[in-house]
Structure formats: structure tokens, C-alpha cells
Amino acid sequence: xxxxxxxxxxxxxxxxxxxxxxxxxxxxxxxxxxxxxxxxxxxxxxxxxxxxxxxxxxxxxxxxxxxxxxxxxxxxxxxxxxxxxxxxxxxxxxxxxxxxxxxxxxxxxxxxxxxxxxxxxxxx
Amino acid sequence: xxxxxxxxxxxxxxxxxxxxxxxxxxxxxxxxxxxxxxxxxxxxxxxxxxxxxxxxxxxxxxxxxxxxxxxxxxxxxxxxxxxxxxxxxxxxxxxxxxxxxxxxxxxxxxxxxxxxxxxxxxxxxxxxxxxxxxxxxxxxx
Numbered sequence: 001x002x003x004x005x006x007x008x009x010x011x012x013x014x015x016x017x018x019x020x021x022x023x024x025x026x027x028x029x030x031x032x033x034x035x036x037x038x039x040x041x042x043x044x045x046x047x048x049x050x051x052x053x054x055x056x057x058x059x060x061x062x063x064x065x066x067x068x069x070x071x072x073x074x075x076x077x078x079x080x081x082x083x084x085x086x087x088x089x090x091x092x093x094x095x096x097x098x099x100x101x102x103x104x105x106x107x108x109x110x111x112x113x114x115x116x117x118x119x120x121x122x123x124x
Numbered sequence: 125x126x127x128x129x130x131x132x133x134x135x136x137x138x139x140x141x142x143x144x145x146x147x148x149x150x151x152x153x154x155x156x157x158x159x160x161x162x163x164x165x166x167x168x169x170x171x172x173x174x175x176x177x178x179x180x181x182x183x184x185x186x187x188x189x190x191x192x193x194x195x196x197x198x199x200x201x202x203x204x205x206x207x208x209x210x211x212x213x214x215x216x217x218x219x220x221x222x223x224x225x226x227x228x229x230x231x232x233x234x235x236x237x238x239x240x241x242x243x244x245x246x247x248x249x250x251x252x253x254x255x256x257x258x259x260x261x262x263x264x265x
Contacts, residue, residue, distance in 0.1 A: 031174060032181040042178060042191055043198030046171075072177040075170075 013038040014048045015087040028076040057083030146185045150192040161199035
């Protein structure tokens with residue numbers, strides 16, 4: 001892991017999305033889903049993903065094949081165990097209201113709209 | 125009268141053509157952006173494919189192009205900052221050779237016994253040449 005972490009709004013947004021997704025059975029997210037959920041631009045999101053990957057907080061894997069033929073493959077990211085710990089700690093310090101109460105595999109009925117989108121994207 | 129008929133037709137054809145060309149253009153531009161942003165070619169190749177998937181997922185031709193333009197502008201900015209930093213490092217005698225113009229062989233050569241050929245003779249003016257931080261260890265004897 002590199003030196004001290006520079007905490008920015010986009011970084012917190014992305015970590016928040018990952019943590020919420022982990023509790024919604026869609027813990028693997030691809031770049032476009034993160035862009036949609038955070039409402040941040042592509043370069044901003046990918047800058048954050050670069051940093052998180054470099055720090056070892058997330059790990060990525062390529063899908064074997066896009067569900068639609070002749071489309072480019074997507075790369076899915078998920079928090080590593082270390083990343084989960086650091087992300088929870090960081091959100092607890094900086095944005096406690098955004099921290100999911102508990103990580104559960106069965107989402108409750110009051111799931112936010114953007115999370116439904118993530119689940120659909122993760123399922124495809 | 126002829127112009128008022130031909131101009132809208134020409135514009136329609138042009139717009140239609142641009143719509144057909146825009147996905148190809150977006151793919152090319154996003155690939156260029158990846159290779160501009162990342163110095164490591166393997167990483168750039170992987171990111172190019174990933175960004176192509178992102179552009180592909182974006183609905184609408186215009187949105188695809190604007191997203192691509194965002195990636196391209198960001199990549200160009202990052203690359204120019206990186207190049208500027210490299211240039212500054214290679215041109216700055218303080219960073220390269222210290223205030224007295226001596227090239228800091230000792231700090232750059234892990235092996236103190238290495239022959240430091242520039243430290244004794246190189247001046248700040250020599251060090252100021254636009255070169256990309258060559259190792260001063262044992263060169264130019």
C-alpha cells in the first residue's frame with residue numbers, strides 16, 4: 001500500500017457505492033455502473049479506481065464475455081477484505097450517515113433506486 | 125431556391141454520416157486516451173478495452189462522444205503534467221545536480237564504490253541539458 005490516503009469527495013462516493021453494493025448482493029461493479037451510481041464523470045471515477053487498485057483496496061476481474069455478442073468485455077471491481085475495513089473506517093470518520101448499518105446478503109425492501117440499478121447491472 | 129433545397133439535404137447527409145462514424149471515432153479516441161494516460165503499455169491496453177466497454181454502455185451517440193471527449197481531455201492533461209514534471213526534473217540543476225552543480229552520485233548510486241564520473245566534473249550547465257535523468261553511476265568516464 002502507498003503512503004497516506006488523500007481523501008476526496010469522489011473517493012468517498014466510490015467507497016460508499018462499493019460498501020452499499022456489498023450489502024445488496026452486487027458486490028462486483030463495473031466502471032459504468034459506478035459512474036451512474038456516483039454521478040461522477042468517467043475520468044474522475046477511473047482516477048479513483050486507479051488509486052484504490054494501487055492501494056490494494058479493490059481488485060478487478062474481466063468477465064469472460066459480454067452478455068451481448070460482439071460487445072467489449074467489462075472489468076468488474078470488488079473491495080478486498082482490507083479495502084472493506086479501510087472503507088468502513090474512512091466512511092465512519094468522514095461520512096457516518098452514509099455507512100450501511102450492516103452488510104447483509106438480503107437487502108431490505110427500502111433499497112435505494114440506484115442500488116436497484118447496480119443489482120440489475122451486476123446480474124447481466 | 126436550389127440552395128434552400130440542397131443545403132438541408134447536405135446537412136442531413138452529413139449528420140447521418142457523422143452518426144455512423146461516431147462509434148468508430150469514440151473507440152479510436154478512447155484508445156488514444158488510455159495510451160496517453162498510462163505510461164505502461166500493458167495497463168493502457170487493458171484500460172482501453174475497459175473504457176471501450178464504458179463508452180459502449182453509454183446510451184446515445186452524442187453522450188458516447190462527450191464521454192469520450194472527457195476521457196481524452198483528462199488523459200491529455202495528465203500526460204502533459206507528467207511530461208512537464210519529467211522535463212522539470214531533467215532541467216532543474218537543484219533536482220539533478222545540487223546547487224553547486226555537482227551531480228549527486230552518492231544519493232543515486234546504491235553502491236558507493238561505483239565509479240561516479242560526473243560528480244567531480246559535471247557542472248550545473250551540463251546537468252541542465254534536457255536529458256531524462258541518466259544514471260550518473262559509471263558513465264562517461
